[in-house]
Amino acid sequence: MAIGISTVPGELQWQRPLPMKLTYHISKIHTIKSIPSDEISAVFQRSFNRWSQVIPVEFIETEEYKLADINIGFYHPWDDWKSIAYTVYNPKKEIRFRARLNWTVNIRGDDLTSRSFDLEAVAVHEIGHVLxxxxxxxxxxxxxxxxxxxxxxxxxxxxxxxALYKSQRFASPSLLSWLKNNGVYVAVVE
Known part of the structure; x- marks a missing residue:
């Protein structure tokens, strides 16, 4: 099952001066009951942090739907039967999750069943599209x-x-791999 839309690389990146701050809002109306709202918020904070560790972009959660750069919600009815989540560009960016699925937190690999989806893994993917x-x-x-x-x-x-956000690239993939395996990420604006 697909988890996102395809885009032209870089075509939909944010066009703001670096370092950049982007706000996101998690809907209190379009939500699910199976995961507490504070846990959903923590999942998105971790997911955005994965990206902000490697590029000069800070993500800040806001309660202001209209002012947020990125809106996040769980929806039904679902208009795309092939996807479990997708990103909308209208011109705001919105991440939509299929509400009627069994969303889980901190479930990895073999623990996932064909009927459950790890919210954090899907969120990290969709944030990549947002970027x-x-x-x-x-x-x-x-x-x-x-x-x-x-x-x-x-x-x-x-x-x-x-490459999209003009951060300094590491000298080699092997150095980046070593840094990653040792929990070190560096993002420097060129």
Whole structure:
């Protein structure tokens, strides 16, 4: 099952001076009851932080729907039977999740059933679209078109988003891989 839309790489990236601040709003109306709202908020904070660790973009949650750069919600009825989530550009960016699915938190790999979806893994993927990234053919990438529960950004994910947001690229993929494996991310504006 697809988890996002395809976009032209970089076409939909944010066009603001760096470092950049973007606000996001999680709907209190379009929500689900299976996960408490504070836990949903924590999932999105972690998901946005994964990206802000590698690019000079800070994401700030706001209660102001109309003022938010990015709106997030869970919806039914669902107009796209193939997707579990997708990103809308209208011109605001909106991440929509299918409300009637079994959303889980902190469930990895083999623990996922065909009837459950890890909210954080899907959120990280959709945020990649919000930033302007295209689907990847790499199954280890969070931008892979089908959810496999991947939450950690791959070397490819980092290099692609840093290219869009003009962050200093690391000298080699092996250095980036070593830094990633040791929990170190650096984002520097060129």
């Amino acid at each position: 302007g990234l295209y689907h990847s053919l790499n199954e280890d990438s969070v931008m892979y078109k089908n959810s496999l529960g991947v939450m950690d950004l791959s070397v490819e994910d980092v290099e692609n988003v840093q």
